[in-house]
Amino acid sequence: MSFLPGLELSRRFHHAVVAPTIAARFPRLRYAAARMDTGSELFGFDTERSRDHDWGPRVQVFLDSADAGLADQVCAAVTEDLPASFLGFPTRFAPDADRSLGVPALDGARHGVTVTDVAAWCQRVLGFDPADGPGRLDWLATPTQRLAEFTAGDVFHDALPDVVARSAGVVGGLTGRRAVLAWYPPDIWRYVLAAAWARVAGEEPFVGRCGEVGDEIGGAVVTARIVRDLMRLALLVGRCYPPYHKWLGSAFARLPDDDGLCATLAAALSATGWSVRQRRLCQAYELLAVRTNQLALAAPVEPTVRPFRDRPFLVLDAARFARALWSAIGDRGLRAVPVLGAVDQVVDHTALLTDVARTRMVVGCALGLDHDGTQPNER
Known part of the structure; x- marks a missing residue:
């Protein structure tokens, strides 16, 4: 039997099990259903190999805030109608201390369907609700x-009512919230x-210097660090949010x-x-310099390498690209922020990056942004 991707499994699970239960028990309920929580299957x-934990028939059911009081009833109805398995896969999970959901088990105490208020879920996962119109801190503090x-992931059903947001206009349910965060605003x-190029600028001469003093291991480590930054930069240039290291x-x-570029x-x-x-x-x-220029987000910069000061090393002088991009930012408040970057350009500790309260504190402190994304001198 060929491998059935988890996202497709969850889609079929919603259509065959979850949706019929909700339609029968709560025929007037406007809800959204999706698979967009954690997991490799989202991408x-x-x-x-993924099937050994946190993988299986899983669906997130999202309710409007006005219907949030029905969450427990909807979850209970789904639990009552849940088959022991679906397409040969257990629908329940046994708790495991190292797993967010657990390991698949026919007699497990948990199942993969969650029911929650969409706005509350966004606040918990992101630290803000996209329907409110994300500000500087929201964008930069979210890994x-x-x-x-x-x-x-994917949205299997979306009948949530539209939301009139402060700055994002009318946002349509879950799909509209995802559209708001589809990609960064231009500035x-x-x-x-700019922050990505600044990171490269800080280390590009070190490969030669390590080699000059015979530090082969150090040079390899610096090279690997720069390669990782260039990979993340390539994804940002390509309008793709870089995932975590794995x-x-x-x-x-x-x-x-x-x-x-990949072979290089x-x-x-x-x-x-x-x-x-x-x-x-x-x-x-x-x-990558050529790719950056092709975005036309800033004045073009000469994309060729050059000597590093009077030393026998070649560099791009990547700070030139950082300066050009920063100079093209129209948001005066954002231009006043140190060019340190978004949270995962500042820190890379997994335990911190999975805690949105801490990421917001770190970015707020590092960039001098208050909880509303403004700087003190803007008020």
């Missing part, structure tokens, strides 16, 4: 993994790209690669000797 990265999850995009390479491999970065990682690493990285810098 189509799941395999047979790209969360943004990728929220806009990936936020310029800002995160799926970064898989997402990067899906990007158009007519210029050979792979060659940089496998190279021995600092001069070879430098040559491959310089090729990658120039390719």
Whole structure:
């Protein structure tokens, strides 16, 4: 039997099990149903290996705030009608201390259907409700993994009422909320790209310096750090939210690669000797410089490498791209923010990046933004 992707399994599960129960028990209920919580299946990265935990027939049912009081009743109805298995897969999970849902088990105490208020769920997962119109702090404090999850997966049904948002206009239910976060607004995009190039600028001469003092391991580590930053930069240029480390390479491999960037970065990682690493990285810098210029988000910058001061190292001088992008930002408040970037350009500790309350505190502190995304001098 060929592998059935988890997203397709969940879609069929909703149509065959969850939707009929809701239609029969709550015929007038306006709700949305989706699979857009955590999991490799949201991106189509799941395999047979994924089935050992947190994988199976799973659906999130979202209610309007006016109907939030029905959540327990809807969940109880689904639980009552739930078959032991669906298409040969258990619908229940046994709790596991290291798993968010658990491991598949026919006699498990949990199942994969959750019922919740859509606005409350957004607040819990993102730290804000997109229907309210995200501000600077909302965009910059939300890890790209969360943004990728929220806009990936699939919506199986959406009959939630429209919401009239403060700044986003009329937002249609769950689908409308996803559309709001489909991609960064132009100035936020310029800002995160500027920060991405600034990260490269901070380390691009180090490969040569490590090599000059005979530090082969250090040079390899610096190269790997730069390659990771360039992969994330390529995804940002390609309008893709970079996922966390486990799926970064898989997402990067899906990007158009007519210029050979993927092979160039792979060659940089496998190279021995600092001069070879430098040559491959310089090729990658120039390719991404061209891609950045093609976005026309800022004045074009000469995309060629050059000597680093009077030392025998070649660099792109990536700070030139950071400055050009920053200069093109029209939002004066955003231009006043330090060019440190979004939260996952500042920190990469998984425990922090999975806690939206902490990401908002970190970004608010690092960038000088208050809870509403403004700086003190803007009030």
